[in-house]
Amino acid sequence: MVPSIKKFNNYKLRVISLIIFLFLTYHLSLITYNYSYAQPQKSRNVRVLILKGAEKFDLYIRGKYEIRSPDGKNVIKEGKGINAKVYADNNAINISDIRINENKIIISPESGIFYLNNRPLRGGLIVKKENDLTLLVINYLDLEDYVKGVLFHEVSHHWPIEAIKAQAIATRTYVLYQVEVSKDKDYDVTSDIYSQVYGGKDAERYRTIKAAEETEGVVLTCKAKVFPAYFHATCGGKTEDASELWQTDLPALKGVDCGFCFKSPHFKWQKVFSKDELIKRLNSSGYRFTSLEGIQILGRDKSGRIRKLKLKSKDGDVFIPAKDFRQLVGTRVIRSTNFAVNKSADNIYFEGFGWGHGVGMCQWGAYFMSIKKYKYQDILKFYYPGAEIEKI
Numbered sequence: 351m352v353p354s355i356k357k358f359n360n361y362k363l364r365v366i367s368l369i370i371f372l373f374l375t376y377h378l379s380l381i382t383y384n385y386s387y388a389q390p391q392k393s394r395n396v397r398v399l400i401l402k403g404a405e406k407f408d409l410y411i412r413g414k415y416e417i418r419s420p421d422g423k424n425v426i427k428e429g430k431g432i433n434a435k436v437y438a439d440n441n442a443i444n445i446s447d448i449r450i451n452e453n454k455i456i457i458s459p460e461s462g463i464f465y466l467n468n469r470p471l472r473g474g475l476i477v478k479k480e481n482d483l484t485l486l487v488i489n490y491l492d493l494e495d496y497v498k499g500v501l502f503h504e505v506s507h508h509w510p511i512e513a514i515k516a517q518a519i520a521t522r523t524y525v526l527y528q529v530e531v532s533k534d535k536d537y538d539v540t541s542d543i544y545s546q547v548y549g550g551k552d553a554e555r556y557r558t559i560k561a562a563e564e565t566e567g568v569v570l571t572c573k574a575k576v577f578p579a580y581f582h583a584t585c586g587g588k589t590e591d592a593s594e595l596w597q598t599d600l601p602a603l604k605g606v607d608c609g610f611c612f613k614s615p616h617f618k619w620q621k622v623f624s625k626d627e628l629i630k631r632l633n634s635s636g637y638r639f640t641s642l643e644g645i646q647i648l649g650r651d652k653s654g655r656i657r658k659l660k661l662k663s664k665d666g667d668v669f670i671p672a673k674d675f676r677q678l679v680g681t682r683v684i685r686s687t688n689f690a691v692n693k694s695a696d697n698i699y700f701e702g703f704g705w706g707h708g709v710g711m712c713q714w715g716a717y718f719m720s721i722k723k724y725k726y727q728d729i730l731k732f733y734y735p736g737a738e739i740e741k742i
Contacts, residue, residue: 396496396525397476398548399537400466401487406437409445409457409475410465417445420454438479454478456490463551470551472499478536488537489550494566496548497522501558503547504581505713510720513713514561516729519739520711521546523570523579526742530576543681570730570737572602579734584616585712586688586704588653589733595673595707602737603709605653610722614714616705619685623698628679632661635678639663645691645698655687655708673707710734 401407411432416425427448434446442449457464458474466475466487473491480486491499497518501507505517524546525539532538539545570579577600580592585608592603611617623631629639643662648669650656656672670678672687689702711733719729727739 394493394526394529395473395490396493396529396539397532397537398489398491398496399486399540400471400489401485403480403482404485404487405483406435407485407487408465408467409434409436410468411457411459412461412463414460415464416458416460417448417450418456418458420452420456422456426450426452426455436477436485438483438485440483443477443479443485452479472551476536486536489541493522493525494562496525497562498559499548499550499553500525500546501562502553502555503549505717507555507557509717511557511561511564512724512726512729513716513720514558515565515726516711516716516720517581517713518558518561518565519568519570519726519730520579520581522565522568523576524581526569526576527578565726567741569740569742570602570734571740572600572734572737577602577737579737580707580710581713581733582704582706582708582710583712584611584614584704584706584714585708586617586654586686586702587612588708589710589712590653590655590708591651592709594651594653594655594657595709602734604735605708606733606735608712608715608733610715610718611704611712613718616685616714617703619702619705621683621700623679623700624696625693625698628698631679637668638665639668640665642698644693647691653688653708654703656689 409432414430417427418425436445442451443455455477462472464471471489472495473489476488476490478486500521501514501517505514528538541548569576588607589605591605592598625642629642632639641664646660647656648658648660659670659672659675661668676684676687685705686702688704689700692699716729730739
């Protein structure tokens with residue numbers, strides 16, 4: 351009896367062990383499969399114009415690097431450490447004593463960090479020699495790293511996190527749209543106010559990184575596509591319809607009444623020009639005024655912004671779209687096209703509302719919405735009516 355029971359118990363133990371092994375193997379395979387499935391796809395790169403018309407620039411790379419051909423397929427040179435001036439001549443791009451007989455090169459640091467004119471940037475570098483032997487210098491980097499390098503310059507990192515998250519999603523959406531429409535160009539965006547202000551690694555802060563990471567891959571879509579999710583500092587009470595400024599007619603970029611930004615430091619502004627100073631600014635842009643008798647407003651759109659101005663002069667009247675007038679005189683002084691204008695014998699007086707073109711998200715409105723405990727989804731749905739919030 352004893353040997354039989356022992357044999358049976360050994361058999362039972364082997365069966366139980368086999369069942370446990372098969373159970374663990376099956377579930378481990380599921381875990382491995384799900385983990386693999388959950389891995390995000392590699393984010394697409396963004397190409398940011400850093401320098402244009404540069405005669406030379408300083409480049410520093412601490413570790414290993416590769417220099418590749420214009421199409422990125424062939425390694426021309428690899429090495430370790432660069433501390434050099436980069437410039438062009440008739441036949442080559444020169445990195446100090448490294449001479450490369452190409453009109454365009456791609457420089458890829460292994461660490462993913464390099465310094466351009468002492469400025470730390472992530473990603474890599476595209477250097478293109480122009481016909482006049484100046485250089486076009488483009489930083490290419492991961493989409494999410496780009497977003498982290500923008501946020502600090504577009505909103506305060508001390509703002510409520512929901513406002514920063516809303517900005518992160520608008521920033522990501524805007525640049526992905528630019529990537530789509532710029533495929534045949536040398537770069538997707540510039541690094542200044544004419545695209546989004548990009549500061550590179552130096553612009554990264556804990557709370558802006560947190561906002562970017564907690565919304566990673568989240569974008570706005572309209573009619574199932576990303577769109578140029580414009581934004582501006584302060585709308586002054588009502589955002590602008592994009593079709594008033596550009597050839598863009600989308601539900602998500604229609605104007606909305608904003609009751610949130612009235613406490614913004616940029617809600618109301620004033621500026622006084624002497625007539626001579628204003629004439630000087632206009633003439634520096636190609637006009638030939640010898641006098642300025644007054645400025646007449648010719649029509650406003652439904653947001654209250656001016657469509658066209660008539661500049662009265664002894665030399666003849668000149669008609670200028672208000673958005674062009676703002677650019678000519680200076681967008682930091684004529685902060686929006688929603689203004690009134692008066693004159694005296696010697697001066698022209700402007701009094702207006704808001705700062706920026708007015709299309710899309712009002713950043714100070716988003717700030718005050720987040721103060722009132724609105725979530726980023728509420729902010730985005732309000733300023734981009736009809737838009738969907740999706741993760742790519």
